[in-house]
Amino acid sequence: MSSLDRKLLRELWRLKAQVLAIALVIASGTALLIMALTTIEALEETTAAYYERTRFADVFAQAKRVPEHLGRDIAEIPGVRLAETRIVEGAILDMPGFAEPVVAQLLSLPERGPELLNALVIRRGRLIDPTRPNEVVVSEPFAEAHRLKPGDTFEAVLRGRKRTLHVVGTALSPEFVYAIAPGGLMPDDERFGILWMGHDALAAAFDLKASFNSVSLSLLPGTDEKDVIQRLDGILAPFGGIGAYDRADQTSNWFLESEIAQQKNMSRIMPTIFLAVAAFLTNMVMARLIETERREIGLLKAFGYGNLAIGWHYAKMVLVIGTIGVLIGSLLGAWLGHWNTELYTKFYRFPFLLYRPGPAGFVIAGAISLGAALAGSLAAVHRAVSLPPAEAMLPPSPPIYRRSWASRTALAGALDEPSRMILRRIIRWPVRAFLASLGLAMSMAVLIMALQWVDAIDSLAETAFERGQHQDATIAFNDLQPVDTVTDFENLPGVLSAEPYRHASARISHGHIVERQGIIGVPAGAVLSPVFDVERGRVEVPPGGVMISRKLAELLNVRAGDTVAVELLEDRQARVSLPVTQIFETYLGTPAYMDMAALNRIADDGRVVSGLHIRVDARSRENLLKRLKDIPNIASVLFRQAAIDTFYKTMGETIFIFIGFFVAFSVTLSVGVTYNSIRIALSERARELATLRVLGFSRWEISYILLGEVGILTWIAIPLGAAIGYGLAWYMTSAFETELYRVPLVLRDATYGEAGLIALTATLICAAVVRRRLDRLDLIAVLKTRE
Numbered sequence: 001m002s003s004l005d006r007k008l009l010r011e012l013w014r015l016k017a018q019v020l021a022i023a024l025v026i027a028s029g030t031a032l033l034i035m036a037l038t039t040i041e042a043l044e045e046t047t048a049a050y051y052e053r054t055r056f057a058d059v060f061a062q063a064k065r066v067p068e069h070l071g072r073d074i075a076e077i078p079g080v081r082l083a084e085t086r087i088v089e090g091a092i093l094d095m096p097g098f099a100e101p102v103v104a105q106l107l108s109l110p111e112r113g114p115e116l117l118n119a120l121v122i123r124r125g126r127l128i129d130p131t132r133p134n135e136v137v138v139s140e141p142f143a144e145a146h147r148l149k150p151g152d153t154f155e156a157v158l159r160g161r162k163r164t165l166h167v168v169g170t171a172l173s174p175e176f177v178y179a180i181a182p183g184g185l186m187p188d189d190e191r192f193g194i195l196w197m198g199h200d201a202l203a204a205a206f207d208l209k210a211s212f213n214s215v216s217l218s219l220l221p222g223t224d225e226k227d228v229i230q231r232l233d234g235i236l237a238p239f240g241g242i243g244a245y246d247r248a249d250q251t252s253n254w255f256l257e258s259e260i261a262q263q264k265n266m267s268r269i270m271p272t273i274f275l276a277v278a279a280f281l282t283n284m285v286m287a288r289l290i291e292t293e294r295r296e297i298g299l300l301k302a303f304g305y306g307n308l309a310i311g312w313h314y315a316k317m318v319l320v321i322g323t324i325g326v327l328i329g330s331l332l333g334a335w336l337g338h339w340n341t342e343l344y345t346k347f348y349r350f351p352f353l354l355y356r357p358g359p360a361g362f363v364i365a366g367a368i369s370l371g372a373a374l375a376g377s378l379a380a381v382h383r384a385v386s387l388p389p390a391e392a393m394l395p396p397s398p399p400i401y402r403r404s405w406a407s408r409t410a411l412a413g414a415l416d417e418p419s420r421m422i423l424r425r426i427i428r429w430p431v432r433a434f435l436a437s438l439g440l441a442m443s444m445a446v447l448i449m450a451l452q453w454v455d456a457i458d459s460l461a462e463t464a465f466e467r468g469q470h471q472d473a474t475i476a477f478n479d480l481q482p483v484d485t486v487t488d489f490e491n492l493p494g495v496l497s498a499e500p501y502r503h504a505s506a507r508i509s510h511g512h513i514v515e516r517q518g519i520i521g522v523p524a525g526a527v528l529s530p531v532f533d534v535e536r537g538r539v540e541v542p543p544g545g546v547m548i549s550r551k552l553a554e555l556l557n558v559r560a561g562d563t564v565a566v567e568l569l570e571d572r573q574a575r576v577s578l579p580v581t582q583i584f585e586t587y588l589g590t591p592a593y594m595d596m597a598a599l600n601r602i603a604d605d606g607r608v609v610s611g612l613h614i615r616v617d618a619r620s621r622e623n624l625l626k627r628l629k630d631i632p633n634i635a636s637v638l639f640r641q642a643a644i645d646t647f648y649k650t651m652g653e654t655i656f657i658f659i660g661f662f663v664a665f666s667v668t669l670s671v672g673v674t675y676n677s678i679r680i681a682l683s684e685r686a687r688e689l690a691t692l693r694v695l696g697f698s699r700w701e702i703s704y705i706l707l708g709e710v711g712i713l714t715w716i717a718i719p720l721g722a723a724i725g726y727g728l729a730w731y732m733t734s735a736f737e738t739e740l741y742r743v744p745l746v747l748r749d750a751t752y753g754e755a756g757l758i759a760l761t762a763t764l765i766c767a768a769v770v771r772r773r774l775d776r777l778d779l780i781a782v783l784k785t786r787e
Helices: 003-014 016-054 070-075 140-146 199-205 225-239 251-292 294-302 307-344 359-386 389-393 410-414 417-428 430-467 485-490 550-556 596-603 618-628 640-653 655-694 699-735 749-775 779-783
Strands: 059-067 080-086 088-094 102-109 121-125 135-139 153-158 161-172 192-198 211-219 473-482 495-504 506-510 513-516 519-522 531-533 537-539 546-549 563-568 575-584 592-595 608-616 634-639
Touching: 003 016, 003 307, 016 251, 016 307, 016 359, 016 655, 059 225, 070 080, 070 211, 070 225, 088 211, 088 634, 102 199, 102 634, 121 140, 135 140, 140 161, 140 192, 161 192, 192 199, 211 225, 251 294, 251 307, 251 359, 251 430, 251 655, 251 699, 294 307, 307 359, 417 430, 417 699, 430 640, 430 655, 430 699, 430 749, 473 485, 485 495, 485 608, 495 596, 506 550, 513 550, 519 596, 531 575, 546 550, 546 563, 550 575, 563 596, 592 596, 608 618, 634 640, 655 699, 655 749, 699 749
Parallel strands: 102 192, 135 161, 519 592, 546 575
Antiparallel strands: 059 211, 080 211, 088 102, 088 153, 121 161, 135 192, 153 161, 473 608, 473 634, 495 519, 495 608, 506 513, 506 563, 531 537, 546 592, 563 575
């Protein structure tokens, strides 16, 4: 081993606590990056394998009632490899031990042979027997929520007729990796389930013999999906087609791809912050080390060591620290990646999990982490190699002390001598003091960025479910109903008021930009579920034109006053040009609204409604639930309180867990910055503090001189960290904005307070550790002049 390598090992051991603190910060950034990269890799690989094995379709379409023989015409569309027709309908279930009506989506299975597309993966039991019309296969998440197993039974209302269904198996489907009820925001397996029945049994129940209302297509490689969709729409249009769409717009796949995109955003943002602070810390330690080793560097050069050898010596120190961090981060990141992927499989239901992280993610994370550490030390290493031997062997020039303006103030006269020493040091080295405060501020800023997600989620829930909605339940119908239906529901027991709405599937286009988006018709003076702007509150829908959300306006590249083309994808498929009357802000989705009467006029199908919002008297709630289970033509019943509970449950199992991770990593960052700052201050002032002890200062007084400076810098760092934290939070909320949801930028005073208290606690803990070291300071060893 060379002399420089032995020196390197001695320095690493002497600075072991600081080395570990920096390595843990590097490990945090590395772990976050590896967790994100391996999760993305696992989700993409698992999704691709699952879709391939189950022959997940490329194009989907629904209609009202299509003659079965047209299935052959669809299969002959150029570019179509396979086409499979089926029946898809809704039903209300009466589950044992569950008071609320449960929404179910029923899908038909072929009478003979396996499914051509979207094949089921049987988890328990078997497929249905075509000769037994009441047999069903249920989705595994729904079965788990209601503790269903093969052999169990439950009641279902199919087109107004109650039937007893027999469970023969549980399954998973590539169509419902993310199973969400129509109109819902998140999966609720207790209140929404998927059921598969025989084709003939469903056809008889819903009067669709020799007909179908849904079709799935797989395409040959290189086929233009838009051309196939256009031809398919032409075939289905006379039969109530509501517009075909490709896999990218399929609900389950859209949610899954959005989550993968969020993971990619996180892999770019969070590790960058941690690694930037790691670079800052490395620079602090190396600058201090090189400053205290000026004579050693001069001696090394005098004995013939060149600039390259000395530079490589200090670079190796950084690489060793970085390698320790990368190794710890790789182990932690691999574990977190596997855990994170398994967590996603609870919400995105796969029959298997392919977590086989390749070396690419670890190599990328390691290279970035080591590169950040080296980048942080470049300036310090450059100073080491640029020192001439004669100059390096001289002690650094002493600072020039003069009486400053601050020393002549009344405040300076009122302070005791130790306090004046603290202030003089801060004033005479303002850049060094600012950088130390900046490091502490960055650790607090990351804490604020992590904690603000709690504020944002609370604000999102409050805005979406409390301020913007006032109904207790939303009822959707299978088919459009006359507006007089409102009166019928108002007369049900427990219904205090009812308010109708109309929903129409549509394509909205502006120039060459086309978005498939439902339009919601709202009655004038809506109270239960009005159009709600997060800044302006309730907004009245104008009698003409269309109101669109800000995110949809960005997607379409329109402003208020522009004209958009609207094509309704149902019945007569009307095409009109409408002005954009207003643009409003919402945190969820990309909704578009119209006056309900105007929407009905455009559709030209009379005064009809798609569903109702209702207020319910809690005392009569049980009676109302029983009645709703028996009413025909109800497609779904969604309860607002259940949506709130599901929202927080899902957030608690995903987002809040990630917040916990980030807070833990942020505390590691805070401790790393604080400990290094105090240790560097102790190393720089050890001789000065030992001299003061010899002159008669007590241990508490020299502790006050050392730690008082850190305390002042910490107090300076708190408002600075609050400002930086606000900027980071703004950047995070902007980066995580998607079509699915927007995270509001909300930072409550308590969040700043919590982050500040955590930063202060970290400072106190680190100060206590260094205080013990100060008590054991060897005065003779420190005061010796180096030979």
